[in-house]
Amino acid sequence: MCSHFLRTIALMWTLAAASGSLYAVDGVVLIDQPHALAGGITPADAPGFPITISQSGSYRLSGNLTVPDINTVAIEITGALVTIDLNGFSILGPNVCTSSQSGGVPTGVTCTGSTNGDGIVARTGALAVTVLNGVIHGMGGNGINLGFPGDGSNGNVRNVLADNNGGDGIFTSGLVASSIAMKNGASGIEAASVSNSVALGNGQEGINVTFGAASGNTATGNVNNGISSAVAGAYNNTVNGNGISIGANCPSLVVNNTEAQNASAGVFAGAGCLTSPNAVGN
Amino acid sequence: MSKLLLRAFLPAILAAIPGSLFAVDGVVLIDQAHALAGGITSGDAPGFPITISESGSYRLSGNLTVPDANTTAIEVQVGDVTIDLNGFSIIGPTVCNVLTSSSCSPAGSGEGIVSHVGKGIKVLNGTVRGMGSNGIDLSVEMNSAEKVNAHDNGGIGIFVAGTVIDCAAILNGAVGIAASLVQNSQALSNGSDGISVSFGVATGNLSMENSGHGVVAACPSVLVNNVIGANGKADLSLSGSNCASANNGIGF
Numbered sequence: 001m002c003s004h005f006l007r008t009i010a011l012m013w014t015l016a017a018a019s020g021s022l023y024a025v026d027g028v029v030l031i032d033q034p035h036a037l038a039g040g041i042t043p044a045d046a047p048g049f050p051i052t053i054s055q056s057g058s059y060r061l062s063g064n065l066t067v068p069d070i071n072t073v074a075i076e077i078t079g080a081l082v083t084i085d086l087n088g089f090s091i092l093g094p095n096v097c098t099s100s101q102s103g104g105v106p107t108g109v110t111c112t113g114s115t116n117g118d119g120i121v122a123r124t125g126a127l128a129v130t131v132l133n134g135v136i137h138g139m140g141g142n143g144i145n146l147g148f149p150g151d152g153s154n155g156n157v158r159n160v161l162a163d164n165n166g167g168d169g170i171f172t173s174g175l176v177a178s179s180i181a182m183k184n185g186a187s188g189i190e191a192a193s194v195s196n197s198v199a200l201g202n203g204q205e206g207i208n209v210t211f212g213a214a215s216g217n218t219a220t221g222n223v224n225n226g227i228s229s230a231v232a233g234a235y236n237n238t239v240n241g242n243g244i245s246i247g248a249n250c251p252s253l254v255v256n257n258t259e260a261q262n263a264s265a266g267v268f269a270g271a272g273c274l275t276s277p278n279a280v281g282n
Numbered sequence: 283m284s285k286l287l288l289r290a291f292l293p294a295i296l297a298a299i300p301g302s303l304f305a306v307d308g309v310v311l312i313d314q315a316h317a318l319a320g321g322i323t324s325g326d327a328p329g330f331p332i333t334i335s336e337s338g339s340y341r342l343s344g345n346l347t348v349p350d351a352n353t354t355a356i357e358v359q360v361g362d363v364t365i366d367l368n369g370f371s372i373i374g375p376t377v378c379n380v381l382t383s384s385s386c387s388p389a390g391s392g393e394g395i396v397s398h399v400g401k402g403i404k405v406l407n408g409t410v411r412g413m414g415s416n417g418i419d420l421s422v423e424m425n426s427a428e429k430v431n432a433h434d435n436g437g438i439g440i441f442v443a444g445t446v447i448d449c450a451a452i453l454n455g456a457v458g459i460a461a462s463l464v465q466n467s468q469a470l471s472n473g474s475d476g477i478s479v480s481f482g483v484a485t486g487n488l489s490m491e492n493s494g495h496g497v498v499a500a501c502p503s504v505l506v507n508n509v510i511g512a513n514g515k516a517d518l519s520l521s522g523s524n525c526a527s528a529n530n531g532i533g534f
């Protein structure tokens with residue numbers, strides 16, 4: 001009797017684990033392709049894409065997500081206080097971007113399309129969203145879109161690679177750290193502040209900061225400004241091989257940067273910018 | 283045979299039981315239901331604060347929401363405790379408008395995570411917002427906070443007599459971050475100073491648009507590679523002697 005009971009319990013546990021439970025044992029909601037297609041990840045989530053995250057909490061990818069076309073959003077967030085841990089997995093779309101140059105100067109990035117098909121987007125009211133630890137590749141729109149600087153939504157991104165997306169690689173209202181944006185159709189990273197990140201070969205700005213600071217970054221081979229600062233700081237960055245080195249809307253602090261082999265020097269519009277010392281070799 | 287089965291599957295069975303307090307790796311899981319039920323550690327009464335009286339590893343498995351600004355969420359009474367917020371949030375009702383009215387409402391005495399006795403306490407990976415007083419308050423030495431966001435708390439965002447790494451303190455009523463070592467962190471739009479270090483190190487931080495100073499240091503301290511600007515008072519304020527300040531971007 002006892003052994004029969006135990007065997008039954010063990011079998012039930014095994015089946016539960018094998019069936020792809022929505023919850024990790026620590027309460028985090030797991031997201032993978034089958035659950036995306038089935039729907040019900042949160043109460044507002046319908047079958048298919050986008051996955052709708054309407055409840056505050058912690059979410060983690062347990063497999064790659066693949067969207068069918070460049071017009072499809074992978075994850076839309078409508079609730080506040082959401083953490084999405086990509087957990088080393090990828091959000092994948094079919095967009096492909098190619099870069100062009102003339103005489104060693106980047107002249108453009110052309111993608112299959114540029115749409116509203118973002119990888120992860122935070123809708124109005126989705127405050128304090130955090131995305132970390134993974135890859136967003138080939139989306140029709142932005143790789144990540146968590147609001148714009150100054151809107152108070154406080155979206156943060158850490159340890160993300162965003163490449164071959166038709167819009168920005170990463171566009172957020174808050175902080176971006178330790179991330180990479182490569183060959184995106186628009187800008188690499190746009191945020192209030194960006195630190196210890198890389199912007200490589202993007203179709204517009206490499207890194208664009210507003211009301212914050214860009215520090216400790218590398219911006220290479222971007223079509224427009226390697227770094228653009230709007231009432232912000234650009235400090236201790238390396239900027240090389242871009243169409244333009246560093247530009248700013250003043251007042252901004254642009255000091256201690258290393259600039260080399262950019263096609264043209266940056267423009268500082270307005271009054272009140274501090275622009276030296278920088279190591280300049282354009 | 284039945285004993286063998288029991289030994290083999292008991293941890294998984296316990297973890298799989300709905301609302302189990304234990305993850306399969308021995309970490310104690312904390313959520314709102316367990317907070318209200320009590321018994322997370324011995325001496326933990328039903329309701330808030332959750333009282334942690336045993337050294338060990340704890341992990342949130344859901345958000346914690348306190349009922350008012352005078353309620354503390356977690357009180358740690360011992361040392362050697364790790365609290366992994368696991369991407370979840372500790373949430374209170376307070377909202378701060380420091381940019382317009384320099385005030386947070388409702389004000390109160392409730393803190394997110396507090397300990398005035400334990401050493402070796404580590405808090406990581408989540409958000410503490412809306413507490414009536416401090417977001418995190420670990421006033422004994424050798425404690426740490428890592429990858430924590432603290433915003434809209436009526437008092438200090440993050441106060442740790444130890445290290446703060448890779449954290450963000452935004453729109454708190456008082457100081458953003460106060461610690462011995464503050465590294466790769468951001469303090470934005472707080473009601474008093476952005477970052478305060480005492481006889482320690484501030485390196486690689488961003489401190490902007492705070493109502494007080496950007497960075498305050500009690501010397502001797504080391505301040506390197508910080509970006510400090512647009513604060514209500516002098517961006518950098520040093521008291522005492524023998525501070526080392528180098529390679530900071532200050533003032534715009």
